Amino acid sequence: MADGAAAGNDALVDRPGMLGVLMLAPAVIYIAAFVGIPFVLAILLSFSSATTGNPSIHGFVGLDNFIQVVREPQFVTALVNSVIVTFGTLALLLVLATLESELLARAFRGKRLVQTLLILPWAMPASLAAISWLWLLDSQFSPLDWIFRQAGILGPGGLFGPARHFYYLGRTDLAIASVVVINVWRMLPLATLIVLAGRLSIPRDLFDQAAIDGAGFFRTLFRITVPALMPVLLVAVLFTGLLVFGDMAVVALTTHGGPGHSSQIIPYWAYLKGIESGDLSGGAAVALFMLPALLVVSVLTLRFAYRSQEA
Amino acid sequence: MGAVRAAGFYATLFLLSLFAVFPALWAVITIFKKSADLYNARSNPFLYHPGPTLKHALYLFQHTQFPVFALNSLVIGACVVAITLVLAVPAAYALARLTGHWGERSGMAIFLVYLVPPTLLFIPLYQMVTLLGLANTIWALVLVYPTITVPFCTWLLLGFFKSIPRDLDEAAMIDGCSRFTAFWKVALPQALPGIGACVVFAFSLQLSDYIYAATFVTSTGAMTISFGVPTALIRGDVFFWQSLMAANVVVAIPLTLGYGLLFDKLVMGFQSAEAG
Secondary structure, eight states: OOTTTTOTHHHHHHSSHHHHHHHHHHHHHHIIIIIIIIHHHHHTTSSSHHHHHHHHSOOOTTHHHHHHHHSHHHHHHHHHHHHHHHHHHHHHHHHHHHHHHHHHOOOOOOHHHHHHHHHHHHHHHHHHHHHHHHTTTTTTTOHHHHHHHTTTSSSTTTTTTTTTTTTTSSSSHHHHHHHHHHHHHHHHHHHHHHHHHHHHOHHHHHHHHHHHTTTOHHHHIIIHHHHHHHHHHHHHHHHHHHHHHHOOHHHHHHHTTSTTTTOOOOHHHHHIIIIIIHHHHHHHHGGGGGGGHHHHHHHHHHHHHHHHHHO | HHHHHHHHHHHHHHHHHHHHHHHHHHHHHTTTHHHHTTTTTSSOOTSSOOOOOOOOHHHHHHHHSSHHHHHHHHHHHHHHHHHHHHHHHHHIIIIIISSSHHTTTTTTHHHHHSOHHHHHHHHHHHHHHHHHHTTTTTHHHHHHTHHHHHHHHHHHHHHHHOOOOOOOHHHHTTTTHHHIIIIIIHHHHHHHHHHHHHHHHHHHHHHHHOOOHHHHSHHHHHHHHHHHHHHHHEEEEHHOHHHHHHHHHHHHHHHHHHHTHHHHHHHHHHHHHTOH
């Protein structure tokens, strides 16, 4: 190392340890201040009686906020919906991301164009994407309904007729299904990127060997590709799962948690309660129900990262 | 590939691409529709019956606050990108080179910070920006958005710095450069593609936020695109659909092109992170 050789002003800064600390400190201090402190405050807040009128953390009320939240009928609906939306999205994502990454692992003409088209959902701001879907799923003017009518699926004499519309966001089951589809649409590019990165890291010899053995597409996929992808599929599930679980823009702008409260989810309820109704501590208590998911994802991800180091 | 397999390959690719772009495609068609045509459920919605119009697209720029929202988002974006680079670039280099084994392996842990849901933090952060007197200004968002961008960009850059051969900066140091000069003169230029990617992502991640924008800002003058557009163009039950879609498309096109160009860089970032 050149440590000994360097002298003068640079000497202190030149020690790798010291320079490392100096370069790392600003980011760490910032994150501690604006992620670490709010994280702790979120917990303290949920035990207090703060409101938007009096936002300081005061009036320790123990578990009262949680008890109140759990007693509300919306609680179970929101928790169940959050879980359904998250797992429904993940199930579809796993299949589609594996498929999409398998296609993108090959060379073909126009690949750059296809990659650009495929990444569009992730590039669009979540709220604007949600509005596009709101219009696409409009109760009266959805072009999907028109296509289904032409195909004889909707309308008089149709499979789901005589109704001329599906009312995607107006019925509980379809509203939740719509939220799942929108989330799959939004997260597929990210999931694909994660899986594709893993796919491209699989040694070529494995595929060459399979080709020599005469294995077909599906045999290769299930015998070689998918087993080798298992760790990255787990990463894709954990990452996109948490992003879907914590997102409120899609529900806030499409179903508004409706019809009624039937498609309510935890993060949007926390927002409505904490900000719209001014019950900061109640909202914080609702949001805290996302903490276990965060912890599970953290532990699994770190264990995975640690184990892959050992291997 | 046999003919059947090739057909299956392109058909699947086409269907996936169609799924990805369909809402945007429908948005583009909508922008130029006259209202009488738009609200006619009988005719083919993909065609223009009385012909297209530019009226609603112009309305967005001339009669709504969209230019204000766009300017706010640009100013916030520029500040957030600058703050992110100042914090994330040195941090990523330090982790890749200076903090030993645990630093190199911290990729997953950093990404977890990015995954902490903003919906868990928005209420205490609302209190903090109120306390700092920043509520209802764009500076509240400038202050808070790096919580999303710094972890993501540090993670991405960590991969880039790790992919630069150690020999390069060590050779520079043997030639008499200090460690910091080796970073500044040798590693940094090598990591420029990664830094470029960070600029794009930091900008688009701040643009994509909805919850902080909805929580911290209530006056129109300080709103961003992601909260301002739905607020200004949806009034009760009245939706200005064509103008809304114009806003979506105007924002989506540059972002999609940016992401498309960086597709391979992103795959590289994930490859490096997955390798530990």
